[in-house]
Structures are given as structure tokens and as C-alpha cells.
Amino acid sequence: MSATPPLSQVPAVGNNVQIPAEMLDQSKSALTPLLGASLTQLTEWVQQQGQPAYRGRQLHGWIYQKGARSFGDITVFPKQWRETVADVPIGRSTLHYRSEAPDGTVKYLLRMADGQIIETVGIPTSKRLTVCVSSQVGCPMACDFCATGKGGFTRNLKRHEIVDQVLTVQEDFGQRVSNVVFMGMGEPLLNLEAVVEAVQSINQDVGIGVRSLTISTVGIAGRIRQLAEHQLQITFAVSLHASNQALREQLIPSAKRYPLEALLDECREYVQLTGRRVTFEYILLAGLNDLPEHAVELAGHLRGFQTHVNLIPYNPISEVDYQRPSPRRIQDFVDVLQQHHIAVSVRRSRGLEKDAACGQLRASKSLV
Numbered sequence: 059m060s061a062t063p064p065l066s067q068v069p070a071v072g073n074n075v076q077i078p079a080e081m082l083d084q085s086k087s088a089l090t091p092l093l094g095a096s097l098t099q100l101t102e103w104v105q106q107q108g109q110p111a112y113r114g115r116q117l118h119g120w121i122y123q124k125g126a127r128s129f130g131d132i133t134v135f136p137k138q139w140r141e142t143v144a145d146v147p148i149g150r151s152t153l154h155y156r157s158e159a160p161d162g163t164v165k166y167l168l169r170m171a172d173g174q175i176i177e178t179v180g181i182p183t184s185k186r187l188t189v190c191v192s193s194q195v196g197c198p199m200a201c202d203f204c205a206t207g208k209g210g211f212t213r214n215l216k217r218h219e220i221v222d223q224v225l226t227v228q229e230d231f232g233q234r235v236s237n238v239v240f241m242g243m244g245e246p247l248l249n250l251e252a253v254v255e256a257v258q259s260i261n262q263d264v265g266i267g268v269r270s271l272t273i274s275t276v277g278i279a280g281r282i283r284q285l286a287e288h289q290l291q292i293t294f295a296v297s298l299h300a301s302n303q304a305l306r307e308q309l310i311p312s313a314k315r316y317p318l319e320a321l322l323d324e325c326r327e328y329v330q331l332t333g334r335r336v337t338f339e340y341i342l343l344a345g346l347n348d349l350p351e352h353a354v355e356l357a358g359h360l361r362g363f364q365t366h367v368n369l370i371p372y373n374p375i376s377e378v379d380y381q382r383p384s385p386r387r388i389q390d391f392v393d394v395l396q397q398h399h400i401a402v403s404v405r406r407s408r409g410l411e412k413d414a415a416c417g418q419l420r421a422s423k424s425l426v
């Protein structure tokens with residue numbers, strides 16, 4: 059949507075509105091939604107429509123601050139022009155289901171334009187409002203402990219479908235989102251282009267500091283380097299979940315093609331290329347990877363890394379019989395890492411009471 063095409067290339071749609079060719083999603087011959095476009099891109103677009111440049115800023119404000127869902131909502135625009143561009147989609151989802159836990163955590167099932175349903179979570183604390191966004195419909199990684207992985211993969215999300223999740227939570231809570239984590243459904247590095255574009259839009263258009271955005275991956279060979287080349291000042295997290303290769307293969311099938319040492323080497327490269335540290339995430343599964351010897355083994359792998367380990371006590375799901383470790387066992391794991399001078403935190407479970415694990419709500423509503 060950045061360059062202005064000659065008029066001869068501009069297809070006519072709807073009420074004879076002329077849409078630049080690059081606004082067409084070629085795969086589906088559908089209009090590309092405006093959500094996710096920058097101020098510059100929106101300004102170019104309104105000018106292509108014969109409107110003055112200042113309408114670009116108005117459009118940007120109505121999309122990102124005022125929650126416009128269609129041109130009909132944008133009452134500052136002339137009625138005749140609104141009718142002309144009525145077919146151009148803004149790109150907002152519709153709410154399919156909302157579930158609020160006693161601790162204030164809200165889970166949403168959002169319906170995309172093609173009818174696909176994804177999960178998004180809003181997590182409030184006294185100082186923050188964090189959104190856990192999905193990057194794919196389902197997930198192909200099939201991690202053994204994950205409800206989303208059990209449901210299979212449907213498709214990648216598009217830029218606007220990711221940005222929409224942040225706006226949806228912001229509007230529902232009536233307060234600004236402070237943090238966004240790519241830890242919902244899907245493996246973000248398998249949808250890198252849309253994820254990077256969404257990160258840029260969430261930062262520049264929605265206005266959330268880039269360091270408050272976290273991309274989390276289980277590791278895709280070569281993609282960590284590609285992410286580093288974008289030089290985003292995001293927080294980057296890698297889900298190790300195991301202290302050795304055999305255990306990792308048991309939990310994450312794709313690990314067979316991406317040995318732990320190769321993953322750690324690519325993480326070191328990420329640190330070199332970006333000057334940013336890597337956070338390692340480790341899901342604690344009772345009796346499987348939560349013993350003191352696992353902590354010692356993990357510490358050995360992370361020696362020399364400027365890092366932080368985030369321990370995630372498991373939220374049980376009905377599909378598998380992994381269990382959450384006891385608080386004593388969790389503390390023992392923490393103690394061993396700290397004895398090895400590794401910074402460590404334990405993620406507090408939010409919304410544990412109801413369908414708390416990733417993919418569980420969608421599964422419980424028979425949507426997979």
C-alpha cells in the first residue's frame with residue numbers, strides 16, 4: 059500500500075470505489091483491511107481516493123484510538139465518501155465468547171472474517187494490562203503438553219488479525235494495554251512476516267513501547283537469526299522446557315530436527331546481532347523435568363549466557379496427564395538455578411480456574 063499505482067491498475071469494487079492493487083489480498087482477491095497500516099500508508103491511501111492528506115490522520119485516529127469498525131462509524135468523513143468506501147474493510151474481529159476468571163483475567167474467542175476462531179487473553183495487574191495474542195489459527199508444532207498443539211493447524215493470522223487482538227482487549231478493559239506477549243495460539247516464527255509487521259504497528263500505531271512486546275518461540279531453525287536481522291528492540295523468549303535433548307524431543311516433536319545445542323547457538327547469535335538478551339522459558343511438569351538434577355543440567359547449558367529463566371508451573375489439561383509440581387518442588391528448582399547465579403522468576407498462574415492453558419477454551423467450545 060506504499061506506492062501509488064497508475065489508475066489503469068486500480069480495480070473497481072463495491073460502489074465504484076477505486077482500490078490500489080497492493081490493497082488486494084491476491085490469494086483471495088479480497089480487499090486488504092486497513093488495520094495495521096501506518097499513518098503514512100493511510101495518508102497515501104486517502105489521497106489516492108481524492109481526499110485531502112489530513113483525512114489520513116483522522117482515519118488513523120479513528121482506527122487506532124476510537125475503535126472504528128467500518129467507515130460508517132467515522133462520522134467526521136463526508137457522508138458521500140463514507141458510502142463510496144463502505145466496502146473497504148477496517149479489519150476488526152467479532153466477539154464469539156468471553157470468559158472472566160475471578161482474578162480478572164479475561165479470555166476471548168474472536169471470530170475472524172473467514173469464520174475462524176482464535177483465543178486472546180487479557181491479564182490485568184495493579185500496574186499493567188498484558189495481552190497474550192495468537193499468531194496462528196491452531197499450531198503445527200504439536201507440543202505434547204499443549205491444548206492448542208492437540209487441535210492441529212489451520213492457517214497463519216494476518217497482520218490486522220494480530221493488531222485487532224490488542225485493540226479488542228484495550229477496548230473491553232477501557233484502559234491502555236501496557237504489554238503484549240506472543241504466547242497465545244501458534245508459533246510466531248512460522249508467521250514471521252505478519253508478526254514483524256504487527257509488532258511495528260502495535261508499537262507505532264497503537265503506541266505500546268517496543269520493549270514491552272515479547273515474542274516467544276519454541277525454536278525454528280534459522281528463524282531466530284531472521285528475527286534478529288529485523289533489529290526489533292523487543293523482548294525475546296525461547297521456550298526450552300527441557301534440560302536435555304531427549305526430554306525436549308519428548309515434549310516438542312520438532313526438536314528432533316533442531317538439536318538443543320543448535321538452538322542455543324542461534325540464541326547466542328541473536329544476542330550478538332541485537333545486543334539484547336534472551337529469556338528462557340521452562341514449563342515445569344511434575345516428576346518429568348522438575349527435579350534438582352534437571353535444574354543443574356539447565357544451568358550448565360546456560361553458563362555464560364546473559365539471561366533470565368522464567369519458570370512456568372504447568373496448568374493441567376484433560377487431554378494429557380502431565381501434572382503441576384508442588385510449591386516445594388518449584389522452590390527447589392529455583393534454589394538450584396540461583397545457586398548457579400541464574401536470574402529466575404516463577405510465572406504466577408492467571409485464570410487458572412477456567413480453561414487457563416493456551417488452547418483450552420477454544421477446545422472446550424468444540425472449535426477444534
Ligand code: SF4
Nearest residue numbers: 197200201204207244
Ligand atoms: S506450546 Fe506453543 S508452539 Fe507448542 S503447540 Fe502450543 S501453541 Fe504451538
